Amino acid sequence: MRTGLGSQLAALIxxxxxxxxxxxxxxxxxxxxxxxxAVFRDMAGNxxxxxRGVVRTLSxxxxxxxxxxxxxxxxxxxxxxxxxxxxxxxxxxxxxQAIPVIAFGALVVMWLGNDIWSKVAIAAYLTAFPVTVxxxxxxxxxxxQRVALLRSFGAGPWALFWxxxxxxxxxxxxxxxxxGISLGLIGAIVxxxxxxxxxxxxxxxxxxYNENLPRMWALILVxxxxxxxxxxxxxxxxxxWIWWKQEI
Amino acid sequence: xxxxxxxxxxxxxxxxNLSKTFDSGHGRLVALERIGIEIGCGEFVTVxxxxxxxxxxxxxxxxxxxxxxxxxxxLYNGEPRMAPELLGKVAFMPQRDLLLPWRRVVxxxxxxxxxxxxxxxxxxxxxxxxxxxxxxSGFERHYPxxxxxxxxxxxxxxxxxxxxxxxxxxxxxxxxxxxxxxSLMQRWxxxxxxxxxxxxxxxxxxxxxxxxxxDRVLVMTARPGRIKLVLDVxxxxxxxPEMLTSPEFIALKRQVLxxxxxxxxxxxxQVAEG
Numbered sequence: 001m002r003t004g005l006g007s008q009l010a011a012l013i014x015x016x017x018x019x020x021x022x023x024x025x026x027x028x029x030x031x032x033x034x035x036x037x038a039v040f041r042d043m044a045g046n047x048x049x050x051x052r053g054v055v056r057t058l059s060x061x062x063x064x065x066x067x068x069x070x071x072x073x074x075x076x077x078x079x080x081x082x083x084x085x086x087x088x089x090x091x092x093x094x095x096x097q098a099i100p101v102i103a104f105g106a107l108v109v110m111w112l113g114n115d116i117w118s119k120v121a122i123a124a125y126l127t128a129f130p131v132t133v134x135x136x137x138x139x140x141x142x143x144x145q146r147v148a149l150l151r152s153f154g155a156g157p158w159a160l161f162w163x164x165x166x167x168x169x170x171x172x173x174x175x176x177x178x179x180g181i182s183l184g185l186i187g188a189i190v191x192x193x194x195x196x197x198x199x200x201x202x203x204x205x206x207x208x209y210n211e212n213l214p215r216m217w218a219l220i221l222v223x224x225x226x227x228x229x230x231x232x233x234x235x236x237x238x239x240x241w242i243w244w245k246q247e248i
Numbered sequence: 249x250x251x252x253x254x255x256x257x258x259x260x261x262x263x264x265n266l267s268k269t270f271d272s273g274h275g276r277l278v279a280l281e282r283i284g285i286e287i288g289c290g291e292f293v294t295v296x297x298x299x300x301x302x303x304x305x306x307x308x309x310x311x312x313x314x315x316x317x318x319x320x321x322x323l324y325n326g327e328p329r330m331a332p333e334l335l336g337k338v339a340f341m342p343q344r345d346l347l348l349p350w351r352r353v354v355x356x357x358x359x360x361x362x363x364x365x366x367x368x369x370x371x372x373x374x375x376x377x378x379x380x381x382x383x384x385s386g387f388e389r390h391y392p393x394x395x396x397x398x399x400x401x402x403x404x405x406x407x408x409x410x411x412x413x414x415x416x417x418x419x420x421x422x423x424x425x426x427x428x429x430x431s432l433m434q435r436w437x438x439x440x441x442x443x444x445x446x447x448x449x450x451x452x453x454x455x456x457x458x459x460x461x462x463d464r465v466l467v468m469t470a471r472p473g474r475i476k477l478v479l480d481v482x483x484x485x486x487x488x489p490e491m492l493t494s495p496e497f498i499a500l501k502r503q504v505l506x507x508x509x510x511x512x513x514x515x516x517x518q519v520a521e522g
């Protein structure tokens with residue numbers, strides 16, 4: 001990991017150099033592809049603006065993620081424990097995911113108002129589904145012999161849930177959380193497209209209308225960096241705390 | 249088995265007319281048929297029988313995990329019990345160690361105490377003196393994946409012993425171990441048993457193990473599972489390993505083997521006819 005970091009950084013710098021040189025050598029028009037240096041100049045000159053966008057979009061992502069993950073955990077657990085509930089509600093979850101979020105994004109904005117909460121709702125919506133599925137499947141995979149053992153110790157449903165089902169499902173829940181945080185970021189950015197004044201998503205739209213290519217690329221890079229950092233954070237948490245595998 | 253023992257203390261466990269029938273798609277399977285067992289306080293009773301004789305079904309019933317057919321009577325400490333009432337009353341150790349990979353050795357050992365609602369600190373205090381005895385000192389903070397099969401089995405046994413109940417059920421605890429480790433573990437288990445004064449019912453398919461460990465050996469038949477032979481083992485304790493080759497031991501072994509042999513031939517013929 002530590003040695004990999006150096007070479008990864010070198011590869012990144014190499015890519016940027018290639019970008020800079022490539023655009024200059026082949027004489028690509030600036031409205032098609034700006035140089036890397038132009039992009040970074042724009043970024044450096046607008047730190048304030050971009051910074052405010054980052055704070056806003058990141059807040060939407062994280063609040064939405066926390067709400068979505070909680071909803072996913074609660075429903076996933078309920079589905080794992082109750083077959084009836086699973087049969088009743090799980091199909092609804094799947095149908096709801098089949099409708100692209102864009103299709104009712106405008107509706108969400110009309111209901112919740114054109115502020116942070118409509119974006120939070122969209123981020124939460126996208127996070128909830130994978131967390132629900134993996135929580136449910138992870139808990140259903142619990143080894144029945146271990147359930148029997150804990151019952152022989154006198155464990156009731158509550159002890160079985162917290163001491164066995166939850167830790168047993170954690171590796172699969174962690175995988176869903178990594179997916180969920182990436183989806184949450186997408187939800188936040190897309191949510192801003194339905195109208196707002198702050199945030200990376202709306203800044204992207206503005207850059208598009210103004211044909212401000214350097215700004216657009218600056219925002220793309222920032223969005224990418226946020227996505228990678230969030231994913232890496234969860235990867236680190238997983239390695240440190242949830243290292244066991246579901247054994248049969 | 250006929251008539252109660254005429255000792256003053258009532259037996260710790262008394263089973264009468266215990267049967268278990270499974271209804272499957274293609275007919276009924278009688279796993280246990282009219283089992284009658286009496287186990288006294290502090291006794292070490294071993295159950296030996298061919299695979300599929302319903303030993304594990306018997307244990308599941310005694311642990312409260314399965315219900316016998318109607319008509320069965322279970323007296324535990326002199327009180328009649330329905331099977332589910334036995335949940336949490338009997339210390340049960342299944343064949344596989346079933347340790348939880350996310351818990352350290354010490355936390356695996358105290359799991360039943362925590363399930364009972366005893367706070368972790370208090371549970372740890374109770375577990376502490378046992379680590380030396382179970383050959384696990386220095387490994388308290390290890391995870392199960394870092395241990396050998398023999399050590400994992402000792403963690404599982406320690407977990408069972410910490411769950412202090414009047415009756416301890418051990419289902420082939422040494423079945424997966426190599427012969428050398430197994431004989432070490434047998435002597436070690438006898439040692440622990442004598443010091444802790446527990447009542448143990450022990451399943452095995454190893455005749456030597458059954459005789460070496462038990463005060464009494466129950467030989468079971470296969471399909472339907474019945475008790476074919478109850479054999480007292482009058483060998484003195486403590487039992488040294490040399491005892492395995494003594495004439496008294498061999499004589500007992502011959503009796504057990506003869507009973508098992510007869511059964512095996514019978515079930516073999518059943519298969520051939522069917």
